[in-house]
Amino acid sequence: MTKKEQRFYYCPKCGGKLAYRCIKEERPRLVCGTCQYVLYENPAAGVAAIVLNAEKQILLGRRAGGKYAGLWCIPCGYVEYDEDVYCAVRREFKEETNLDIEPVGVFTVQSNFHDPEKHTVGIWFRARVTGGEPLAGDDLDRVGYFDLSAPPPLAFPTDRVVIEYLLADIKSLLQVN
Template sequence: MNSEEFYYCPRCSHQLELRSWEGRLRKICPACQWIGYENPLPCAAALVLNASGEILLVRRGVEPARGEWALPSGFMEIDETPEQCCLRELEEETGLKGKVIRLVGVYAQSSARYKKVLIVGYEVEARGKPSPGSDSQAVAFFPPEKMPPIAFSSHRHLIEDFLISKNRRFQNKGQSRKEGQKAVSQAGEKQAGKTRWKDRREEGRKGERKNE
């Protein structure tokens, strides 16, 4: 809620006063003690990869940033969770039904229209051929190294964080595989050493029996 738009209390209609509260100047109602807090608007964004590792983008058909490319995203409704908002916006803008895989990150961004928005970004699995929705001019998959300029800094950071974590998981997986191979190799060498020691012990016993 943007309290700058209020001159009278939305609860009791008394004229608001500007007072210091919790270290900030806020509009407060002296009659019913209503306080006008300035809160960011929550949004959700979907990051979808296809089988080729390309990222799904939409060319926005509405303001802000009409005609520019961005991730499928939008504002949360009052009865939604961030995950539900993410999947709804994905379907509305691209026609794809998806499944949330994981949270990528949460990002704050200044907005000329809304002052500040809070974007919750998810990796989403979706199959099928995307098509533009009513508020999208176009939809397309792009390789990470050939993406067009992204409209919102929060979306750029989300994509960057996703690619970094994806590369890290791949490297860790490779490292884990190497460690596993090393462990198996060491276990094999250890077992082989035990076998050689056992064989030598048996040979020693056979030699003792012959001498008897």
């Protein structure tokens, strides 16, 4: 890793000053000068669900606000600190699309580096709808099904990668059958 830009300046435990120090011959860590607390900078976990309709179109949502407003994404969200990842994906999908889903497997896991302020590890589940009607909510203002080969402008580069993987998967399935 290249030289780090410091993102945090005060200890979350005691309010003391943080500075990068090399401890145990590891990469430099942010260490509190007062209580010696080490602030490990780890990515947050995110979850997303891939729902396809009978025409193999994917359900996407348009982001309502923030820096990605007007751009589309595979419905997703952060895992709460005390929350199981499967509960998180069901909850986020319900909040954003009004659909009840059941995850049927992990499709892919990707590192997201597009936001330098907050790196995340995203888990994209395949899921089937078990109830509800599509209705945008929470961070989204529209939801809709789109052809995998012609998605609308996307908010996140990793969603594009995931859609390309899905497209390749479906093409290979069609070749087999």
